[in-house]
Amino acid sequence: MRTSLPQGRRQFIKSALGTASALTLAKIAPAWAYPTGRSYGDVIHADQAVDLVIRRENQTIAGLSGRPITINGSMPGPLIRLKEGQRARLNVTNGLNEDTSIHWHGIILPENMDGVPGVSFPGIKPGETFHYEYEVQQNGTYWYHSHSGLQEQLGHLGPLVIDSADGDIGADREHVIILSDWTFEDPYEVFRNLTVAEGYYNYQQRTLGDTLADIRRQGIAKTWEERAMWNRMRMSARDILDVTGSTYTYLINGRDNATNWTALYKPGEQVRLRVINGSAMSFFDFRIPGLEMTVVSADGQPVKPVTVDEFRIGVAETYDVIVTPQGNRPYTLFAESMDRSGYVRGTLATQLGQAAPVPELRPVPERGMAAMGMSHAMGDMQSSGSESSMEDHAAMSHRPGPMTSGRQRPSAPDLGIQHAPGGHGPAAAMIARNPVSRLNEPGVGLEDVGHRVLVYGDLVGAHPWPDEREPARNIELHLTGNMEKYMWSFDGEKYSEVDGPVAFRHGERLRLIMVNDTMMDHPIHLHGMWMELENGHYPRPRKHTISLKPSEVVSLQISADALGSWAFHCHLLYHMKAGMFRVVNVS
């Protein structure tokens, strides 16, 4: 990799912005989302203290009048750029008429700087300023957001990039891409709709027409069998995301499709894209038709390079990819919501004003038998386009086929999960009867896309982590839910029902085992400590947020090295709000 080339870049910036249109675009963009990428004058330098002011103000979003929460006048908020080894000083002033907070997502810092009201501090009262201050001990791509109420849904979020101590970005140029989901509805109204009317935002359900088509295709008996299984469970195979494009406008760096946020490159350059999923509820599938992407970092932590054509990014995850666009042509940056109810696009171009063809949304995916954890008995009942059977995947993990990244994908350890016979009570509409590792599966809707899709099984840490002890004990948590009542919890108990924190002993090395007993994907985030994913590779990849597929079991090694109380929760905003939240106490 080349080191950064400020000289060439500055020249390029000058020429690229030497046009009136460029200046116009630059003005409506958050300053950091300059089309030229990393620029030196407009991002916040954090050598000095950074002042951030949180306000609620009218802004035009996708051509309509919205009222987001802004940070220093922009939504998403400004790019905060820190440097490894410095002392960060961030002064956050609350200009709202309710409490607010900022959580620095993925940053290792003292408990009282983590920014979770009620866990790490009391929150920031209206009119008050809170002084965050911590040593920056890491580098990479992160983000920050409110941890108060549902403020995140109103755009209270922004990117946080930490330069390595030597300043090397591992490419010639870089762009920060933060994806988000905006709704003109009041977030509390969204939450209530989910609670009182299951499927309120799902306009992609199976209909009688689909049933008739299935009967024509595969006969009555098979169709009945498939439908009966889902209907007996009172669940929907098309329940992919709770909140969909029916209310969401998906944004890339705060801009909608029509605005076509554009990132510039020079042919032959290596461009680093720092992709952050800052949305409240939306998993995205990200690709750049015509360009392969080399993943070099996951959740801000370096991984051994792996080249793919597409990756799924769970809520709150980040991936850094290197691309080498050629030939003076534009490429579409395409982020499709996991349920195919919408997308957002931008353009990677050599000049502003260029655009490339925008792909069509792919068909609505359906969850298959693997989601129910009953693939062994029912593996032959797949309909095309649904999640393929476990047998297929077991086979695939041993022979990297043409459509994998080419990396050997070992199996995750077998953990022998056993459920209590009583289940998890009314808060869990389902128990994964046969939870399995699904780290080598790309996920619902990506099984047969015909190109390389990143899976967790592809991630290998770039180097070993300091603590190499074997975990001395296991802690097991089950992800539980009841979509009909919109109950979301761990082990069948929402936060307000549990009688104590999850206890870690200071200094111990432990294994966290999680089982997803729900029919949804959940991005689970642990504050304050890294989770090393046991995917069979060494070094293990390190994550701050880990997405679990339905009926999946994952295991993570954790060094309980951070004293204090830390939030641990599903990063789907409304799941967290519903109670899928715990406090981990390290003492």
Place this chain on the structure above:
Amino acid sequence: MLMSLSLAGMSVPLFAGHAEDNWPEPIKAYRTGQLLFDRLEITRTENDENLIVWDMLAWYGGDRNRIYFKSEGENRSDDGEPTELESVELLASRLIAPFWEIQGGAGTRGSVASGAERENYLVFSLFGMAPYRFEMDNSITVNEDGDIAASIEAEYDIRLSQVSYLQPRLEVEAALTDAEEYDRPSGFNNVRVGLRYRYELSREFAPYIGVYWSRALSDKAEQIRAQGGDESEIGVVVGVRMWF
């Protein structure tokens, strides 16, 4: 008794995740409510009678414990008779399984006319969704004389499109004991089936049209025949399903 149990269950958090007492809870228990008119319709019978019919419920609470108010009734227009309450009930509800609530409370039925004798009763319901997604409300009532009656209501939504549905509906009424005062002979009393086509202008507001067929059964049918009435009835309905 069930009510007080449920209210006590609307719990105060048992655990604060933080060290300081004056800090807020990071996540609070959430309570909300809904007012739902499942049926609000004008019915025209085969005898050219017009009725206004409603079937509504309102609830408030969390995910496990709720308070319900339910009401069904009809008003026959042009007959000068007062509105007939099929039921007005106040219930405490507890989620006992992922898709089922058990409910208990008190209710009344009869004419709203002043001075009219109404039937007061205790009611227990099993309310929720059966496998295959049948929405059900099954109740047993016991009145002041000890008369026991039972009813089953089931609805099923066949999705025609993302916003339109065909909804078959079944209602069966039975009496476990003879309740002469209220014209409910022991045994099955009545069955009513309906079919409605509903179109959502929004999730909250969905007009519909439909038909129904109602028939008295066994001793009840005989009773009606003896009085010279029709034991069965067919009608069409126009109405709206809406919630707030």
